[in-house]
Amino acid sequence: MVRSDARENRARIVAAAREAFAEDGGVSMNRVAQRAGVGAGTLYRNFPTREALVLAVYQEEMTRITGTVPDLLARMPPLEALRRWTTDLVEAMRRKHGLGDALSAGAHQAITEQSYGPVIAALTQLLDAGKEDGTIREDADPGDFLQLTGALWRAASTPEDRAPRMLALVLDGLRTHR
Structure with a gap:
Protein backbone atom coordinates (compact mmCIF):
# COMPACT_ATOMS: atom_id res chain seq x y z
CA MET A 1 0.00 0.00 0.00
CA THR A 49 13.27 8.38 -16.47
CA ARG A 50 12.00 11.49 -18.19
CA GLU A 51 10.01 9.24 -20.47
CA ALA A 52 8.22 7.66 -17.50
CA LEU A 53 7.24 11.13 -16.29
CA VAL A 54 6.03 12.24 -19.72
CA LEU A 55 3.97 9.05 -20.00
CA ALA A 56 2.40 9.66 -16.58
CA VAL A 57 1.50 13.24 -17.51
CA TYR A 58 -0.05 12.12 -20.78
CA GLN A 59 -1.94 9.23 -19.18
CA GLU A 60 -3.39 11.55 -16.55
CA GLU A 61 -4.45 13.94 -19.29
CA MET A 62 -6.19 11.15 -21.20
CA THR A 63 -7.96 9.99 -18.03
CA ARG A 64 -9.14 13.55 -17.42
CA ILE A 65 -10.37 13.99 -21.01
CA THR A 66 -12.20 10.68 -21.21
CA GLY A 67 -13.79 11.39 -17.83
CA THR A 68 -15.41 14.64 -19.02
CA VAL A 69 -17.97 12.95 -21.29
CA PRO A 70 -20.82 12.55 -18.74
CA ASP A 71 -20.56 16.21 -17.68
CA LEU A 72 -20.47 17.45 -21.27
CA LEU A 73 -23.51 15.37 -22.20
CA ALA A 74 -25.36 16.62 -19.12
CA ARG A 75 -24.70 20.25 -20.07
CA MET A 76 -25.11 20.32 -23.86
CA PRO A 77 -26.53 18.53 -26.90
CA PRO A 78 -24.49 15.53 -28.13
CA LEU A 79 -23.03 17.20 -31.24
CA GLU A 80 -21.82 20.20 -29.23
CA ALA A 81 -20.44 17.86 -26.53
CA LEU A 82 -18.62 15.91 -29.25
CA ARG A 83 -17.18 19.13 -30.71
CA ARG A 84 -15.92 20.36 -27.32
CA TRP A 85 -14.56 16.95 -26.35
CA THR A 86 -12.76 16.52 -29.67
CA THR A 87 -11.23 19.99 -29.39
CA ASP A 88 -9.87 19.04 -25.94
CA LEU A 89 -8.51 15.76 -27.34
CA VAL A 90 -6.81 17.59 -30.22
CA GLU A 91 -5.09 19.93 -27.76
CA ALA A 92 -3.82 16.94 -25.76
CA MET A 93 -2.54 15.30 -28.94
CA ARG A 94 -0.70 18.49 -29.89
CA ARG A 95 0.95 18.57 -26.47
CA LYS A 96 1.92 14.90 -26.75
CA HIS A 97 3.48 15.43 -30.15
CA GLY A 98 5.26 18.52 -28.84
CA LEU A 99 7.00 16.20 -26.40
CA GLY A 100 7.77 13.71 -29.14
CA ASP A 101 11.52 14.12 -28.83
CA ALA A 102 11.31 13.01 -25.22
CA LEU A 103 9.58 9.75 -26.13
CA SER A 104 10.91 6.66 -27.83
CA ALA A 105 8.94 4.86 -30.52
CA GLY A 106 8.03 2.27 -27.88
CA ALA A 107 6.64 4.97 -25.59
CA HIS A 108 4.53 6.42 -28.41
CA GLN A 109 3.21 2.91 -29.03
CA ALA A 110 2.47 2.42 -25.31
CA ILE A 111 0.55 5.70 -25.20
CA THR A 112 -1.50 4.68 -28.20
CA GLU A 113 -2.28 1.25 -26.77
CA GLN A 114 -3.16 2.59 -23.30
CA SER A 115 -5.36 5.41 -24.52
CA TYR A 116 -7.13 3.80 -27.49
CA GLY A 117 -9.69 1.81 -25.49
CA PRO A 118 -10.74 4.67 -23.18
CA VAL A 119 -10.89 7.14 -26.09
CA ILE A 120 -13.04 4.78 -28.16
CA ALA A 121 -15.30 4.22 -25.13
CA ALA A 122 -15.70 7.99 -24.67
CA LEU A 123 -16.44 8.48 -28.36
CA THR A 124 -18.95 5.64 -28.25
CA GLN A 125 -20.81 7.40 -25.41
CA LEU A 126 -20.86 10.68 -27.33
CA LEU A 127 -21.94 9.13 -30.62
CA ASP A 128 -24.56 6.92 -28.96
CA ALA A 129 -26.09 9.96 -27.25
CA GLY A 130 -26.42 11.64 -30.64
CA LYS A 131 -27.86 8.52 -32.24
CA GLU A 132 -30.36 8.28 -29.41
CA ASP A 133 -31.58 11.86 -29.84
CA GLY A 134 -31.55 11.54 -33.63
CA THR A 135 -28.86 14.13 -34.37
CA ILE A 136 -26.05 11.71 -35.31
CA ARG A 137 -26.22 9.16 -38.11
CA GLU A 138 -26.78 5.55 -37.08
CA ASP A 139 -23.72 4.38 -39.02
CA ALA A 140 -21.30 6.72 -37.19
CA ASP A 141 -18.39 4.65 -35.93
CA PRO A 142 -16.03 5.76 -33.13
CA GLY A 143 -12.96 4.25 -34.81
CA ASP A 144 -13.71 6.04 -38.07
CA PHE A 145 -14.29 9.31 -36.23
CA LEU A 146 -11.01 8.96 -34.34
CA GLN A 147 -9.09 8.26 -37.53
CA LEU A 148 -10.67 11.24 -39.31
CA THR A 149 -9.95 13.59 -36.44
CA GLY A 150 -6.37 12.34 -36.09
CA ALA A 151 -5.34 14.93 -38.67
CA LEU A 152 -6.77 17.78 -36.59
CA TRP A 153 -3.80 18.06 -34.23
CA ARG A 154 -1.55 18.73 -37.23
CA ALA A 155 -3.99 21.29 -38.66
CA ALA A 156 -4.18 23.01 -35.26
CA SER A 157 -0.46 23.68 -35.30
CA THR A 158 -0.50 25.56 -38.61
CA PRO A 159 -0.35 29.38 -38.62
CA GLU A 160 -4.04 29.61 -39.57
CA ASP A 161 -5.44 26.95 -37.22
CA ARG A 162 -7.61 24.97 -39.66
CA ALA A 163 -8.73 22.43 -37.05
CA PRO A 164 -12.05 24.11 -36.10
CA ARG A 165 -13.10 24.36 -39.75
CA MET A 166 -12.07 20.76 -40.46
CA LEU A 167 -13.87 19.52 -37.33
CA ALA A 168 -17.02 21.37 -38.44
CA LEU A 169 -16.89 19.46 -41.74
CA VAL A 170 -16.46 16.12 -39.96
CA LEU A 171 -19.31 16.89 -37.55
CA ASP A 172 -21.55 17.98 -40.41
CA GLY A 173 -20.92 14.59 -42.02
CA LEU A 174 -22.14 12.89 -38.82
CA ARG A 175 -25.42 14.81 -38.70
CA THR A 176 -28.66 13.25 -39.69
CA HIS A 177 -29.98 15.39 -42.52
CA ARG A 178 -33.73 15.35 -42.28
Whole structure:
Protein backbone atom coordinates (compact mmCIF):
# COMPACT_ATOMS: atom_id res chain seq x y z
CA MET A 1 0.00 0.00 0.00
CA VAL A 2 1.33 3.43 -0.95
CA ARG A 3 1.51 5.97 1.85
CA SER A 4 -0.62 9.09 1.49
CA ASP A 5 2.45 11.39 1.48
CA ALA A 6 3.98 9.31 -1.34
CA ARG A 7 0.73 9.59 -3.33
CA GLU A 8 0.65 13.34 -2.72
CA ASN A 9 4.30 13.69 -3.82
CA ARG A 10 3.57 11.75 -7.00
CA ALA A 11 0.50 13.90 -7.73
CA ARG A 12 2.50 17.11 -7.13
CA ILE A 13 5.27 15.89 -9.44
CA VAL A 14 2.81 15.06 -12.24
CA ALA A 15 1.03 18.42 -11.83
CA ALA A 16 4.31 20.33 -11.84
CA ALA A 17 5.53 18.39 -14.88
CA ARG A 18 2.29 19.06 -16.77
CA GLU A 19 2.67 22.80 -16.19
CA ALA A 20 6.41 22.80 -16.91
CA PHE A 21 6.05 20.75 -20.11
CA ALA A 22 3.31 23.10 -21.32
CA GLU A 23 5.72 26.03 -20.94
CA ASP A 24 8.85 24.26 -22.21
CA GLY A 25 8.91 20.68 -23.49
CA GLY A 26 12.64 20.53 -22.77
CA VAL A 27 12.44 21.46 -19.09
CA SER A 28 14.89 19.54 -16.90
CA MET A 29 13.87 16.87 -14.42
CA ASN A 30 15.53 18.90 -11.65
CA ARG A 31 13.38 21.91 -12.53
CA VAL A 32 10.27 19.71 -12.33
CA ALA A 33 11.36 18.49 -8.89
CA GLN A 34 11.87 22.09 -7.73
CA ARG A 35 8.44 23.12 -9.02
CA ALA A 36 6.86 20.16 -7.24
CA GLY A 37 8.68 20.97 -4.00
CA VAL A 38 10.36 17.58 -3.80
CA GLY A 39 13.93 16.41 -3.91
CA ALA A 40 15.52 14.76 -6.94
CA GLY A 41 15.50 11.42 -5.11
CA THR A 42 11.73 11.57 -4.66
CA LEU A 43 11.28 12.48 -8.30
CA TYR A 44 13.48 9.64 -9.59
CA ARG A 45 11.96 7.13 -7.15
CA ASN A 46 8.56 7.83 -8.72
CA PHE A 47 9.75 8.39 -12.28
CA PRO A 48 13.14 6.81 -13.01
CA THR A 49 13.27 8.38 -16.47
CA ARG A 50 12.00 11.49 -18.19
CA GLU A 51 10.01 9.24 -20.47
CA ALA A 52 8.22 7.66 -17.50
CA LEU A 53 7.24 11.13 -16.29
CA VAL A 54 6.03 12.24 -19.72
CA LEU A 55 3.97 9.05 -20.00
CA ALA A 56 2.40 9.66 -16.58
CA VAL A 57 1.50 13.24 -17.51
CA TYR A 58 -0.05 12.12 -20.78
CA GLN A 59 -1.94 9.23 -19.18
CA GLU A 60 -3.39 11.55 -16.55
CA GLU A 61 -4.45 13.94 -19.29
CA MET A 62 -6.19 11.15 -21.20
CA THR A 63 -7.96 9.99 -18.03
CA ARG A 64 -9.14 13.55 -17.42
CA ILE A 65 -10.37 13.99 -21.01
CA THR A 66 -12.20 10.68 -21.21
CA GLY A 67 -13.79 11.39 -17.83
CA THR A 68 -15.41 14.64 -19.02
CA VAL A 69 -17.97 12.95 -21.29
CA PRO A 70 -20.82 12.55 -18.74
CA ASP A 71 -20.56 16.21 -17.68
CA LEU A 72 -20.47 17.45 -21.27
CA LEU A 73 -23.51 15.37 -22.20
CA ALA A 74 -25.36 16.62 -19.12
CA ARG A 75 -24.70 20.25 -20.07
CA MET A 76 -25.11 20.32 -23.86
CA PRO A 77 -26.53 18.53 -26.90
CA PRO A 78 -24.49 15.53 -28.13
CA LEU A 79 -23.03 17.20 -31.24
CA GLU A 80 -21.82 20.20 -29.23
CA ALA A 81 -20.44 17.86 -26.53
CA LEU A 82 -18.62 15.91 -29.25
CA ARG A 83 -17.18 19.13 -30.71
CA ARG A 84 -15.92 20.36 -27.32
CA TRP A 85 -14.56 16.95 -26.35
CA THR A 86 -12.76 16.52 -29.67
CA THR A 87 -11.23 19.99 -29.39
CA ASP A 88 -9.87 19.04 -25.94
CA LEU A 89 -8.51 15.76 -27.34
CA VAL A 90 -6.81 17.59 -30.22
CA GLU A 91 -5.09 19.93 -27.76
CA ALA A 92 -3.82 16.94 -25.76
CA MET A 93 -2.54 15.30 -28.94
CA ARG A 94 -0.70 18.49 -29.89
CA ARG A 95 0.95 18.57 -26.47
CA LYS A 96 1.92 14.90 -26.75
CA HIS A 97 3.48 15.43 -30.15
CA GLY A 98 5.26 18.52 -28.84
CA LEU A 99 7.00 16.20 -26.40
CA GLY A 100 7.77 13.71 -29.14
CA ASP A 101 11.52 14.12 -28.83
CA ALA A 102 11.31 13.01 -25.22
CA LEU A 103 9.58 9.75 -26.13
CA SER A 104 10.91 6.66 -27.83
CA ALA A 105 8.94 4.86 -30.52
CA GLY A 106 8.03 2.27 -27.88
CA ALA A 107 6.64 4.97 -25.59
CA HIS A 108 4.53 6.42 -28.41
CA GLN A 109 3.21 2.91 -29.03
CA ALA A 110 2.47 2.42 -25.31
CA ILE A 111 0.55 5.70 -25.20
CA THR A 112 -1.50 4.68 -28.20
CA GLU A 113 -2.28 1.25 -26.77
CA GLN A 114 -3.16 2.59 -23.30
CA SER A 115 -5.36 5.41 -24.52
CA TYR A 116 -7.13 3.80 -27.49
CA GLY A 117 -9.69 1.81 -25.49
CA PRO A 118 -10.74 4.67 -23.18
CA VAL A 119 -10.89 7.14 -26.09
CA ILE A 120 -13.04 4.78 -28.16
CA ALA A 121 -15.30 4.22 -25.13
CA ALA A 122 -15.70 7.99 -24.67
CA LEU A 123 -16.44 8.48 -28.36
CA THR A 124 -18.95 5.64 -28.25
CA GLN A 125 -20.81 7.40 -25.41
CA LEU A 126 -20.86 10.68 -27.33
CA LEU A 127 -21.94 9.13 -30.62
CA ASP A 128 -24.56 6.92 -28.96
CA ALA A 129 -26.09 9.96 -27.25
CA GLY A 130 -26.42 11.64 -30.64
CA LYS A 131 -27.86 8.52 -32.24
CA GLU A 132 -30.36 8.28 -29.41
CA ASP A 133 -31.58 11.86 -29.84
CA GLY A 134 -31.55 11.54 -33.63
CA THR A 135 -28.86 14.13 -34.37
CA ILE A 136 -26.05 11.71 -35.31
CA ARG A 137 -26.22 9.16 -38.11
CA GLU A 138 -26.78 5.55 -37.08
CA ASP A 139 -23.72 4.38 -39.02
CA ALA A 140 -21.30 6.72 -37.19
CA ASP A 141 -18.39 4.65 -35.93
CA PRO A 142 -16.03 5.76 -33.13
CA GLY A 143 -12.96 4.25 -34.81
CA ASP A 144 -13.71 6.04 -38.07
CA PHE A 145 -14.29 9.31 -36.23
CA LEU A 146 -11.01 8.96 -34.34
CA GLN A 147 -9.09 8.26 -37.53
CA LEU A 148 -10.67 11.24 -39.31
CA THR A 149 -9.95 13.59 -36.44
CA GLY A 150 -6.37 12.34 -36.09
CA ALA A 151 -5.34 14.93 -38.67
CA LEU A 152 -6.77 17.78 -36.59
CA TRP A 153 -3.80 18.06 -34.23
CA ARG A 154 -1.55 18.73 -37.23
CA ALA A 155 -3.99 21.29 -38.66
CA ALA A 156 -4.18 23.01 -35.26
CA SER A 157 -0.46 23.68 -35.30
CA THR A 158 -0.50 25.56 -38.61
CA PRO A 159 -0.35 29.38 -38.62
CA GLU A 160 -4.04 29.61 -39.57
CA ASP A 161 -5.44 26.95 -37.22
CA ARG A 162 -7.61 24.97 -39.66
CA ALA A 163 -8.73 22.43 -37.05
CA PRO A 164 -12.05 24.11 -36.10
CA ARG A 165 -13.10 24.36 -39.75
CA MET A 166 -12.07 20.76 -40.46
CA LEU A 167 -13.87 19.52 -37.33
CA ALA A 168 -17.02 21.37 -38.44
CA LEU A 169 -16.89 19.46 -41.74
CA VAL A 170 -16.46 16.12 -39.96
CA LEU A 171 -19.31 16.89 -37.55
CA ASP A 172 -21.55 17.98 -40.41
CA GLY A 173 -20.92 14.59 -42.02
CA LEU A 174 -22.14 12.89 -38.82
CA ARG A 175 -25.42 14.81 -38.70
CA THR A 176 -28.66 13.25 -39.69
CA HIS A 177 -29.98 15.39 -42.52
CA ARG A 178 -33.73 15.35 -42.28
